[in-house]
Amino acid sequence: MPKLLKDKSLVDNGWQVLPKDFAGSLPNAPCFVPLDYWLANKQSPLNPDTVGVWLDAEQEPEQFADDIKSLKHLAVNFPSFMDGRGFSIARLIRERYQFTGELRAIGHIVPDQLFYLSRCGFDAFCLEALDLGDEAEPHHQLEDYLAAFSVTYQACVNQEQPLFRRR
Amino acid sequence: MYIYDQHDKTLIGERVAQYRRQTDDYLAGKIRDEVFLPLRLQNGLYVQRLAPMLRINIPYGMVSATQLRALAHITRKYDKGYAHFTTRQNIQLNWPQLEEVPDILAELAAVEMQGIQSSGSCIRNVTSDEFAGINADEIEDPRPWCEIIRQWSTLHPEFAFLPRKFKIAVSGAKSDRAAIQVHDIGLQVLKNEAGEVGFKVLVGGGLGRSPAIGQVIKEFLPAQHLLTYLEAILRVYNRYGRRDNKYKARIKILLKAWTAEVFAAKVEQEWLQQIDSPSTLTDEVIAHAKDFFTSPAYENVDVTSAEATLQQLAGEQIAFGKWRDRNVVTHKVAGYCAVHLSLKPTGVAPGDVTDSQLEAIADLADRYSFSEARVTHHQNLVLGDVKLSDLHELWQAAKQLGFATPSIGTLVDMICCPGGDFCSLANAKSIPVAEAIQRRFDDLDYLYDLGDIKLNISGCMNACGHHHVGNIGILGVDKKGEEFYQVQLGGSALNDASLGKVLGPSFYAHEIPDVLERILSIYVEQRIEGESFLDTHRRIGTAPFKEYIYAKAA
Ligand code: HEM
Ligand code: SF4
Numbered sequence: 096m097p098k099l100l101k102d103k104s105l106v107d108n109g110w111q112v113l114p115k116d117f118a119g120s121l122p123n124a125p126c127f128v129p130l131d132y133w134l135a136n137k138q139s140p141l142n143p144d145t146v147g148v149w150l151d152a153e154q155e156p157e158q159f160a161d162d163i164k165s166l167k168h169l170a171v172n173f174p175s176f177m178d179g180r181g182f183s184i185a186r187l188i189r190e191r192y193q194f195t196g197e198l199r200a201i202g203h204i205v206p207d208q209l210f211y212l213s214r215c216g217f218d219a220f221c222l223e224a225l226d227l228g229d230e231a232e233p234h235h236q237l238e239d240y241l242a243a244f245s246v247t248y249q250a251c252v253n254q255e256q257p258l259f260r261r262r
Numbered sequence: 263m264y265i266y267d268q269h270d271k272t273l274i275g276e277r278v279a280q281y282r283r284q285t286d287d288y289l290a291g292k293i294r295d296e297v298f299l300p301l302r303l304q305n306g307l308y309v310q311r312l313a314p315m316l317r318i319n320i321p322y323g324m325v326s327a328t329q330l331r332a333l334a335h336i337t338r339k340y341d342k343g344y345a346h347f348t349t350r351q352n353i354q355l356n357w358p359q360l361e362e363v364p365d366i367l368a369e370l371a372a373v374e375m376q377g378i379q380s381s382g383s384c385i386r387n388v389t390s391d392e393f394a395g396i397n398a399d400e401i402e403d404p405r406p407w408c409e410i411i412r413q414w415s416t417l418h419p420e421f422a423f424l425p426r427k428f429k430i431a432v433s434g435a436k437s438d439r440a441a442i443q444v445h446d447i448g449l450q451v452l453k454n455e456a457g458e459v460g461f462k463v464l465v466g467g468g469l470g471r472s473p474a475i476g477q478v479i480k481e482f483l484p485a486q487h488l489l490t491y492l493e494a495i496l497r498v499y500n501r502y503g504r505r506d507n508k509y510k511a512r513i514k515i516l517l518k519a520w521t522a523e524v525f526a527a528k529v530e531q532e533w534l535q536q537i538d539s540p541s542t543l544t545d546e547v548i549a550h551a552k553d554f555f556t557s558p559a560y561e562n563v564d565v566t567s568a569e570a571t572l573q574q575l576a577g578e579q580i581a582f583g584k585w586r587d588r589n590v591v592t593h594k595v596a597g598y599c600a601v602h603l604s605l606k607p608t609g610v611a612p613g614d615v616t617d618s619q620l621e622a623i624a625d626l627a628d629r630y631s632f633s634e635a636r637v638t639h640h641q642n643l644v645l646g647d648v649k650l651s652d653l654h655e656l657w658q659a660a661k662q663l664g665f666a667t668p669s670i671g672t673l674v675d676m677i678c679c680p681g682g683d684f685c686s687l688a689n690a691k692s693i694p695v696a697e698a699i700q701r702r703f704d705d706l707d708y709l710y711d712l713g714d715i716k717l718n719i720s721g722c723m724n725a726c727g728h729h730h731v732g733n734i735g736i737l738g739v740d741k742k743g744e745e746f747y748q749v750q751l752g753g754s755a756l757n758d759a760s761l762g763k764v765l766g767p768s769f770y771a772h773e774i775p776d777v778l779e780r781i782l783s784i785y786v787e788q789r790i791e792g793e794s795f796l797d798t799h800r801r802i803g804t805a806p807f808k809e810y811i812y813a814k815a816a
Contacts, residue, residue: 179423183500211419246273248413250541259547
């Protein structure tokens with residue numbers, strides 16, 4: 096079973112990510128549907144406990160702003176770890192649209208981004224998305240990456256007050 | 263100067279530990295090259311033609327004597343005993359070993375220095391005016407604002423993987439000495455009629471390929487909204503800047519594609535959603551930042567007698583008089599002045615200093631200028647607070663150390679990038695061309711007669727040497743494997759910013775001094791009393807220069 100780093104520990108990942116052009120009927124297991132599928136099918140009853148929505152980097156949370164709060168699982172795709180759009184998307188989802196469910200990073204990320212990703216509101220990371228080079232296992236505790244810094248200057252999702260208000 | 267508190271120290275220490283671990287992992291083969299690349303760039307490490315190159319931030323150009331000594335020690339211990347001041351108020355080492363960079367960063371951290379985000383697709387070192395806080399034409403000291411921006415941008419989690427590099431410059435004076443019109447964001451500090459401080463915000467300036475002058479997207483941003491507004495600009499850029507082609511990824515391209523009006527509207531819309539969020543600056547934080555940049559303990563100097571002595575010495579020693587005319591700048595406090603230490607002696611790459619020179623500068627700063635120095639974007643240093651009564655003594659010391667070349671602002675006070683001698687992106691060498699020019703134009707009286715002329719040289723279109731905004735710009739180009747030089751006229755990075763226009767077909771390196779001589783002869787012939795080179799060019803255009811030069815060459 097593929098793994099997921101969630102709430103700082105590794106758990107089984109029972110969720111599938113359906114392809115961007117997905118159409119047809121949903122599998123019988125928890126899955127992330129692409130945003131376009133969601134927009135086309137949101138009238139039909141979709142159970143938020145087993146159906147989440149994923150966005151690609153060029154897609155906009157504004158496109159389904161009114162639905163975000165009713166969902167429990169969202170995912171944002173990183174086409175490459177160098178493509179930083181997902182950081183902004185995550186903050187919008189959390190801060191502007193007040194999403195409190197699980198927010199996953201999917202696609203391609205590297206362990207050294209975990210700290211920034213979690214500051215921007217991601218709280219779940221597919222291990223498949225984590226680029227570990229040629230290794231099968233991460234060579235450091237993933238929690239250590241998440242806790243790389245104990246000081247942060249800016250306000251962000253996990254710290255509403257900038258340092259200058261906390262000094 | 264800003265002094266780190268416990269938070270800043272912890273953060274920088276954790277950054278060094280992180281980079282040490284990343285370097286170890288990389289050397290053990292656990293991180294691939296492509297993944298290590300942005301990690302090392304965001305700590306200042308490029309891999310260059312001959313060796314890695316480490317870029318160390320000097321935030322808004324302020325450097326202490328202690329820091330200069332640490333830099334001297336580092337260049338001696340880890341490098342070949344010299345370093346290079348850049349146009350972005352940074353300093354670069356040319357020969358560090360990749361394995362030793364974590365140790366270098368640890369030594370830097372001990373003196374509150376770092377290379378965080380000095381390279382890579384992120385928010386870079388914020389730059390400013392070398393006369394911040396000391397020039398009479400200042401509206402407000404830009405440094406507290408620069409420091410607020412420095413902290414905000416440091417390890418910003420949302421903006422570490424931007425489409426491309428991002429440079430912010432701040433000017434607080436009436437005359438722009440920070441080239442704010444050719445930065446991704448340029449901020450001009452202003453006061454409105456009610457005396458409240460705010461910023462004029464320019465976006466989309468930049469050099470490199472497709473150079474552009476920034477456009478105003480907000481006439482007056484009240485100061486407390488600085489960070490939320492910057493955050494809005496960066497978010498719009500991060501989301502919509504092009505990522506498919508790195509040559510089209512700078513914010514200037516987005517601005518051109520959308521127009522400044524559309525871009526401004528998009529930023530405004532984003533900003534209004536964040537306005538008054540906790541990132542809004544409070545009076546306390548602004549006052550706290552300003553506390554670091556108060557005036558030093560200026561003494562009462564007997565100005566009349568100091569001036570009289572200087573006048574007399576200048577009469578007796580012509581070289582001193584010339585130096586004072588060219589290299590000394592007036593100060594807002596009577597009895598004080600600011601002094602350029604020139605890093606442009608003939609035969610040395612512009613901006614290069616040795617380890618012992620760095621120490622000597624530290625000594626001069628201790629002795630004459632409250633233990634601080636400033637880096638200029640023209641690759642010189644400034645001692646900002648020198649007593650008039652110390653000036654002659656300082657001149658003698660500077661002369662002995664090789665910092666008293668009396669050529670500030672003249673043709674031979676060039677900006678020059680490392681070029682083909684060091685840089686793997688170069689099309690052509692730039693340092694030898696600079697040297698040939700200095701050798702040809704060695705007659706000071708002629709240089710003074712020409713007056714202020716900015717000559718800028720880049721070894722390729724990346725424009726690290728600012729050739730587009732030189733009054734005369736020289737650009738290295740490659741034609742079928744041979745090095746050639748294109749000449750541009752009419753650029754400026756001051757308040758009247760403009761981009762130079764290409765003169766015509768390019769030249770061989772050995773032709774450049776002659777070409778310059780002819781360009782200057784046209785200027786001398788055509789100028790109207792008191793007119794600068796730039797003004798003459800603006801009045802008569804490129805055609806007369808072109809006709810003369812290519813007629814002769816043919
Ligand atoms: C030797 C190693 C260096 C490399 C590989 C390098 C690389 C580059 C590249 C690729 C660009 C173009 C960026 C773009 O168009 O988006 C650039 C621009 C620039 N670099 Fe460098 N550079 C180097 C050294 C320097 C030095 C020594 C200075 C200062 C003297 C400098 C200052 C600048 C400036 C001011 C720009 C223009 C910024 C703009 O486009 O707005 N660089 N550099
Ligand atoms: S302008 Fe070109 S040659 Fe010069 S340092 Fe920049 S990239 Fe290198």
